[in-house]
Amino acid sequence: MPLTTAPDPVSTSQSAAILNLLLPHHRTTARRESTVNAESFPHQLRQISAFIRADAPIVFTLPGFPCKSPNPAKVLGHLPDQGERLSLRFLDSLCRDIGRIYPPGARIVICSDGHVFGDLVHVPDAHIDAYSDELRALITTSGLDRLSVFDLRDVLGDLSHTAKRTHVHDRYAPTVETLRAEVRTDEHTLALYRGITRFLVEDTAGFTGTRSALQRECRVRAYGVIQRSRAWGDLIADHHANAIRLSIHPQPVGAPKFGIRLLDAPDAWTTPWHSAALRRGDGTWTLMPSAAAARLGHLAERDGRPSHFEQRA
Numbered sequence: 648m649p650l651t652t653a654p655d656p657v658s659t660s661q662s663a664a665i666l667n668l669l670l671p672h673h674r675t676t677a678r679r680e681s682t683v684n685a686e687s688f689p690h691q692l693r694q695i696s697a698f699i700r701a702d703a704p705i706v707f708t709l710p711g712f713p714c715k716s717p718n719p720a721k722v723l724g725h726l727p728d729q730g731e732r733l734s735l736r737f738l739d740s741l742c743r744d745i746g747r748i749y750p751p752g753a754r755i756v757i758c759s760d761g762h763v764f765g766d767l768v769h770v771p772d773a774h775i776d777a778y779s780d781e782l783r784a785l786i787t788t789s790g791l792d793r794l795s796v797f798d799l800r801d802v803l804g805d806l807s808h809t810a811k812r813t814h815v816h817d818r819y820a821p822t823v824e825t826l827r828a829e830v831r832t833d834e835h836t837l838a839l840y841r842g843i844t845r846f847l848v849e850d851t852a853g854f855t856g857t858r859s860a861l862q863r864e865c866r867v868r869a870y871g872v873i874q875r876s877r878a879w880g881d882l883i884a885d886h887h888a889n890a891i892r893l894s895i896h897p898q899p900v901g902a903p904k905f906g907i908r909l910l911d912a913p914d915a916w917t918t919p920w921h922s923a924a925l926r927r928g929d930g931t932w933t934l935m936p937s938a939a940a941a942r943l944g945h946l947a948e949r950d951g952r953p954s955h956f957e958q959r960a
Contacts, residue, residue: 730919819878
């Protein structure tokens with residue numbers, strides 16, 4: 648589906664209607680303004696129009712759902728829990744809503760990226776495999792047939808995890824020098840670098856050095872994470888060339904990636920795999936570190952495993 652053909656008025660109108668379903672969930676660090684509407688995202692409108700002209704299901708790719716944070720003060724374990732369940736249902740419901748106004752419907756390919764940088768975030772590959780397998784099982788058992796999972800096993804098969812990471816890095820990753828220059832000159836890249844550094848500091852458990860030493864080490868690892876993330880994004884583009892790229896990171900209005908918020912959280916960077924879910928007294932859900940959630944509510948289990956917290960009355 649070439650994206651160079653000028654969209655006709657019908658596909659343009661339908662593209663705007665579809666994008667309007669996503670706009671309430673746009674994840675951005677920018678201040679909300681009333682002038683932001685579907686026309687503020689011309690790149691996504693062109694992509695959606697291409698699917699409409701082909702009368703084909705709209706395909707979105709979403710890198711994320713990598714693995715749980717290794718910090719036990721933030722999560723309930725290394726397997727998906729209620730945060731992931733709610734997020735998957737939300738994504739499937741978006742596709743279902745699109746199907747109501749566009750009969751060919753939509754689907755989202757979750758590009759699980761844990762193995763891409765598992766060594767940099769200090770999560771064992773066995774835990775990443777278990778997380779990804781459980782993610783696929785949740786999608787199947789919950790009947791979320793508009794979702795699928797794509798990871799390095801789909802690309803490089805039975806190679807060792809180290810060999811897979813090396814292959815992706817060597818083929819796609821930008822140099823550290825290139826990224827350092829971007830951090831100095833590009834506000835969005837600087838915010839991403841700072842956000843990842845903060846997460847790495849928070850996720851590190853059992854560090855025996857000083858706080859300043861940990862921060863120095865995490866700044867180095869942050870560049871590695873961005874390198875691998877860029878590499879993974881380019882690999883996804885090769886395998887899903889026409890898909891519309893979603894992102895769990897905040898994105899500027901009109902960027903080629905559309906940032907999407909999976910669940911309510913007080914921080915634009917919070918994700919289900921860096922936190923635990925808390926059901927408030929009014930029945931709504933939010934995400935926060937498990938240690939903070941434990942102070943507000945009691946632990947609930949599902950299928951014999953910790954699932955989420957229920958706020959105390």
